[in-house]
Amino acid sequence: MPQPQPTREELVEAGRAFERRLRQAQTSLEHTLVTGRSADGTVVVLASGLGQLKAVQVSPAVFDTRDVAALQQAITQSIRAAAANAAALAGEKLGAVEINLH
Template identity: 80%
Template sequence: MPQQPTREEMIEAGRAFEQRLRRAQASLGQALVTGRSADGAVVVLASGLGQLKAVQVSPTVFDTRDVTALQDAIAQSIRAAAANAADLARQEMGAVEINLY
């Protein structure tokens, strides 16, 4: 049977885990991810934490004046940026392992 960790070892492991989370959060806050609409007319820039930074719209969308298409493109871009931010967070933070004794 494995030996149970001491109280001090558990506290130290908790501190190390908290430190890793803080570093990952800081890194994600500095990172930029993009999301593009299917037609490429709209590009969204966001932080790795999902904070919207900028929206870029191609001037070609104004030629058609299709409001519904523009709304769909914006929504697609935001969803893509959110998915990319989530992927980056998984990469940055890795799997979280919790051991209960």
């Protein structure tokens, strides 16, 4: 036996429920922090679950070596790791998404 077609009101309510779930997930992601660490652990980036960059923490040890290239690489690694962690968290809450830190 074929399934009955949903009424207009049922479709509208399903759309509203979906929108509520998306807004709740967005609010949750806005208030959740993710981290990204460089491979050597000298740089940590904090970002929201939506990919908004919040802070960069640099270990004082990087200033002892004064290796600019290593510091640049560590910052890049930690930003990429934070973006990947934000995307994974958003994916859990919303489904597949792309996160770009800004």
